[in-house]
Amino acid sequence: MTSSEIASESKAARTRQRILAAAAHEFALHGYGGASLRLIADAADLKVGSLAFHFATKDDLVAAALADGVDSAREALAAAVAAVPDDATPGERLRAAILGHLDALHASDDRASAVVRMVETLPLHLRADHVRHERRFGKVWLDVLARGRDDGVVRDDVDLRVLRDLVVGALNSTSTTSPVARPARGAVVETLLALLSPR
Amino acid sequence: MTSSEIASESKAARTRQRILAAAAHEFALHGYGGASLRLIADAADLKVGSLAFHFATKDDLVAAALADGVDSAREALAAAVAAVPDDATPGERLRAAILGHLDALHASDDRASAVVRMVETLPLHLRADHVRHERRFGKVWLDVLARGRDDGVVRDDVDLRVLRDLVVGALNSTSTTSPVARPARGAVVETLLALLSPR
Amino acid sequence: MTSSEIASESKAARTRQRILAAAAHEFALHGYGGASLRLIADAADLKVGSLAFHFATKDDLVAAALADGVDSAREALAAAVAAVPDDATPGERLRAAILGHLDALHASDDRASAVVRMVETLPLHLRADHVRHERRFGKVWLDVLARGRDDGVVRDDVDLRVLRDLVVGALNSTSTTSPVARPARGAVVETLLALLSPR
């Protein structure tokens, strides 16, 4: 493989990433139906027609952005938890998960928040493809909560799945477009930890 | 005012309601940017051109649907709380609020869920107008929680506003388009009550 | 029905006819795949977007143009034959049919030639719908030839359907875009009559 081959390979990959970033931003701002390829192309410094070379269709791009969004959020969440030293307190682990989730959600690249903004208005065929990714993400949170319960920092008087859904819903709802309205990160973390802790 | 004027006035009002209902449905399904006046008109059994008579522009319709959505949800929430007899337990009042919120959100007319689906992708000028409605809704929940705290059924170790935001966020996140994924109403209520109750 | 209603009804109909005429011209010149709605709209003195009001889709317009083309040709053919007095010679009837077919095909409005130019490159779903029209047209020619055979002016040593197909094919092939290359109408008629007559 010559150096020029490497260069051209990475060029396509770089453009693809630029498009995904621009798409995430537009989708986060305007949702699935409100986002336009024109604006996405502009933000990616490309002409609309050129998008087709990387993503054949708007829905292809959406699917890629969704996968990119949840997967990166899941990896960030898992990494945040994994980074907690073994000898840390169980509460630290829980706090790390919450922080990891919030960080992904409020990251400036919008990859995760694009997902939150799009999921509920997706056409069925896209949603079907997306469910698997979402499920893997939910699994990570479930594991975190289960471990927390074993370690005695998560209450055991409620169904864990329902708890997980409410926690994730509450966290996702902080991903508001107007950061002014967003409650302070620290307050959210402490409040959630309090709600979760057993009586 | 003649009787025919009265009749025609009430006809206009009825049509307006039909449009709002159709709009709520479309907005709930496709969000602000993805909903089209044509489909709304179809669902309201009207021609697109006729919409202008009732709502001059799409944004006017959106604003009306938003106001209609939050206000009706707020009234439903307030009514549910007010319906609780004075001699009921404080926990009953809290449960009534949660149930009222969920009922509004999962109502078949989509008026409340349309709001949830739209808010985050609204253009700025619409959002500005909408904030006041949202604030009044939030005020009701804040009152409910404050009273609950006074009555000893809501924990006092957390900031009440942050708590309110998380509770509302968690509740709103149950308004998913695919009712299959939605956790059972009863489980949501009991879990939330547990989380709220003081240790 | 008021006069204004009549006017508005006929306005839509008139526009529809203008579009069909423009479409026939474009389709005759460039075929199904080569014709553009832009040019059709221009020729019909409309904006492209306005076409949708009369024909929802390009394929709808094509289907209408096809039906219009064959049906009008069939009617012209049938009328030409019917116009022959009962006491005319059988040869006159045959000649009238040939002339009627040619007249339809070379008419300046291109309605019939548009069909000839489009049929073979139609997508399958359009072709399927079109077959019925084509069959009715072929039936008229078959009747003409059968009557001619009964009257002794059409040879009886060949299969009538095959003969019909070849005659129609030969006639249609005179519908060339460059009228220079087109053989003289009279010569075509006399030659065909000669070929058809029994030995």
Place this chain on the structure above:
Amino acid sequence: MTSSEIASESKAARTRQRILAAAAHEFALHGYGGASLRLIADAADLKVGSLAFHFATKDDLVAAALADGVDSAREALAAAVAAVPDDATPGERLRAAILGHLDALHASDDRASAVVRMVETLPLHLRADHVRHERRFGKVWLDVLARGRDDGVVRDDVDLRVLRDLVVGALNSTSTTSPVARPARGAVVETLLALLSPR
């Protein structure tokens, strides 16, 4: 010229042929305006950009396909006639011509039918170039008919050029995309022979 140059030259020639074959197929199916270089490239197992190496523009490819189509048909027609032994009956020669024409037209490689499908919708500049090829093809048929007349198997009561145009038109009209609708080859041949034979 080195052997590798020879090899690469012949490779180019082979690719050229593959492109022409693919192009003929697409043009036969969709006509001049409806065929796309992308599909042609796909069918030729190439990327669109690579076409330019062999044919600078779409119209260059079209021109080549047209020339290829008529010329090969003309050669097939001439060869079919030439293959008839000198001592065969004149009717055999005529039949051979008809069969040769039909064989070329219905050949699976679509080279000839692509021409039939394209000619009438060609832009003027392409048509001008094409006329010469077409004329040479017509000349062959004219010769065949003239010889037939000399030999007493073609009627002499009609203009030969008009006759030729009608015969060619009738034959070409059998090149339909749906082979179901196509009349049986044998029946076409015998019917045409009958029509041509003098009384």
Place this chain on the structure above:
DNA sequence: TATGAATGAGGATTCATTCAT
């Protein structure tokens, strides 16, 4: 009060073409 008819802007997608590699 509503419809019919049209507009112009913008939507996504496809197209032939170009050019560096």
Place this chain on the structure above:
DNA sequence: AATGAATGAATCCTCATTCAT
């Protein structure tokens, strides 16, 4: 000899809006 990547124009279609009736 062919590919990868991009362009700009054109494709059809949908949109919200307007206005005479």
